[in-house]
Amino acid sequence: MESSTNEYKMLKFMKMLVPVVGVGIVLTTVVFALSIATLVKVNKGFNDFQGNTIETTNPTNPTTVPVITPATIIPITTATTTTTDQPLPNPTLPTSINITNIMDHLSAFQRIATANNRNRAVTTTGYNQTLDYITNTLAANTNFNVTKTFFPIRQFALASDPILISSINGVTKTYTFSKDLSVADFTYIELSTRANFMAFVGISVIPNVGCSNDDWSNANPPVAGRVALVKRGVCAFSDKGVLAAQNNAAAILIYNDGVTPDRVQPMAINLGQENVLPALFLSFPVGQALADAAQDSSTNTGVQLVINLVDLPLSPVGNICADTPTGDATQTIVIGSHSDSVPAGPGINDNGSGSAANLGLAIALAKLFQTSTYPKYKYRVRFCWWGAEEIGLLGSDYHVKQAKNATDVGERLQDYLINLNYDMLGSPNYIFGIYDGQTANNDTPSHALPGSNKITALFRDWFIRQKLPWNHTDFSGRSDYGPFLFEGIVAGGLFTGGDEVKNQQTRDYMDQMLGQGMGGIAGALYDPCYHMACDSIQNINVFAFEKMVQAAAFMLENLARQDDLIQWLYPNGRPTRSNNESPQRKYDSINEYFGMPYL
Template sequence: MLIIGIAIVLGTLIVALSIVTLVKVNKKFHTTLDNSEKLTISSKAVHPSSDSVLDASIRIDEVMSYLNEFQRIATANNGTRAVNTPGFNATLNYIENYLTANTNYKITKTFFFLRDFVLASNPILISSINGAKKNYTYSTNLAIAEFYHVKYSTSANFSSSIQLTVIPNVGCSDDDWQKATLPPQDRVALVKRGICGFQDKAILAAKYNVAALLIYNDGESPDRVSPLEVNLAQDNAIPALFLSFTVGQVLVNAAKNSSTNITVQLIIDVKNLPDFPVGNICADTPTGDVTQTIVIGSHSDSVTAGSGINDNGSGSAANLALAVSLARLFRTSTYAKYKYRVRFCWWGAEELGLLGADFHVKQAKNSSIVGERLSDYLINLNYD
């Protein structure tokens, strides 16, 4: 109940911010239709009284019911609503069916496909420091694991020793990679977590032609010691593992002595599976200028290891509450229709790297259909 309570608070704040933004943009729209004008929304203006009618129409008990439903879906499906699970598919169906029953919006579900794989066997990681070998522990229990596989890593079979090079700082810039202890090309690069995303580190690793990438946790707090379950980009082409802070520091400390010979052996056996579909849902208000569209987005997937009630059930529930409340008001004769169109969206595969939103943007960039072009979007509000 504590988690759902926190989610309610977050959802309420999201709804309040959305209301202020919708009202302010609507007033702006009445003043000008100039696409070149930049819209600035001050955070000082965020308070729920900006539009008392829309604000009063939001029903917190409904937000709670959406959160409870997301939790029920997760509980019935092994505790998760991650993509490529029945829990995610049930979440999409729930959102789509609820919008169909309670709004007159145009609802669109689009699908894109992602890579899938399984590990054929547990990965192996062995280090050698001046001839002293250490075989590290792999486990799906991250509390006891010394390293873990990285999603979308490629296979590797380095049964012979390969030299290790340590990338200074956190490997987020060309300068870091150019100052490595040894040139990265054809070596295994060790990089610390921090600042930039894991995918950014992998892109730089590929640029410098590493044989493999080892990322290790930063140890800045007790919950940043164990290895993590992370993913690289769908098109990643290098093998990668994630190490605990303890293992990373052992290797880094050994590398500080230039006379120390550090090598690693690693084996990652990945079996590719058929691609799987992931869905986005968008719901458009039936009125308003389609060339002046406000997008309000949240993501519908959770991480594998949880139900995702805060991240991003709070955003998804708030988005659903606002969509339904606005639909009710638009059906009355007293609430003025907005001059712009509102598009409510629930993105898939955010937890794998913003993939659903990225797919939508790429489609919009390539579209020539009026109302579906990126140039038709006035502003995007993302609630994660």
């Protein structure tokens, strides 16, 4: 009997081990292969593109974009990397970008995460040290005016492990909860509300991926009063939560889509501060099995759900903004990136890369302004690092709401001309993604669209001139530009890809532009470590990262040299804004803001 028992234990262990090892091998292979490709490209140099013609169309992006004529573009100097801090004969912002220095910022973020439970999520010591690093680095390297503002967020903690039990035609099954997602059937979604469904509640499967009102209204049976079961994909998880609440679901179960081996297990996510529903994230096998059963009219399928929570005190989260000391404060260019990671990992690509790029731009500009050969800008530039993006764009949303109520010149929403957003700039299986203004949501204020489309086209022009491939990416407001765009502020930005799969067409197009073998891996995620523990410094494609920062530098310099940026961005005019609300009180410290005693 002992021998049989040992064989059984070994067999059970191997069944658990094989899928885990398999996923690890896939991730390691993808990242390693892309790293080798990057090193080959860097060693080859950037001058061996095949042919002398420049592709002006992208076969993977058939959508037309506005044509930006040469007269509207400030002359471009080819962006090459500088390796020293020696002054250039005719310096420009793109040629002043030093990728080594910017990678040093990423290394600092990695050290902070490593020393603090391997993450930099809001309300953690790792996050607070990230803010300290940003402010200290700005103080040491710029003469910009740095301000910090704080806002509260609500938080919950699990009082006990959640319970999920299904009943299919009277046969019950209890699923495994674990913080080790590789062995879990399901996990808790951050900011879920409480649940105590001791009786089985029916399931409604949401068609497609639950990203439109039509998906929810077409659910059969109707979702009202039932548990909504919806697959991951396309839109933000918080969007699915909002639609579930609007359709009166009793709870929401989101499950992984199984598209690739790393999209099988449950995923650690949150539904944002505004969520009002109990919520769990299921593995692909569990979610698909429940969906199959619930869609079979001959079965009676339901779930029991128990989520016990403890309310935590309101936690302060910070935004940082740094303003150039010169330039018209009533005509401000805002450049933003979020400073927080998810709890699952260090967040070096998402979004240490954007935070480091923002620091690199600010420091390079400050140094140029201190020279006698680089003219000051007509417009003020405000560099911002937003908090709590990962739990619902909270930092940027708070900033925009404060600006709507502000009366001080330079702090009002009417003083902002444009928001440029940089989120995930170094994905290993990258694309050179440009936010596509033509995919803005239908409720986007119309006066923000012409300028946003011009930003799309201007970024595209830079990549074409550099003989680099480019792709359009979605402009639906899923990152921190969203609150600005919703208020009618022109927006744009760059993105190297997240949890989407690179298709063969995109891979072949990049091969054509960059050289055979340089297009990455078709069928793999742009970032196989998206929102995972492996989003470390090794997850960064340095070649892609450098080009994205140079593109961001080009955009800032080009906009800042426009004679009339308002007319260029808003050819149809801007709406007149009035701020009738009483001015917001200014606080000297976080202690005063939250009414806490000084220690």
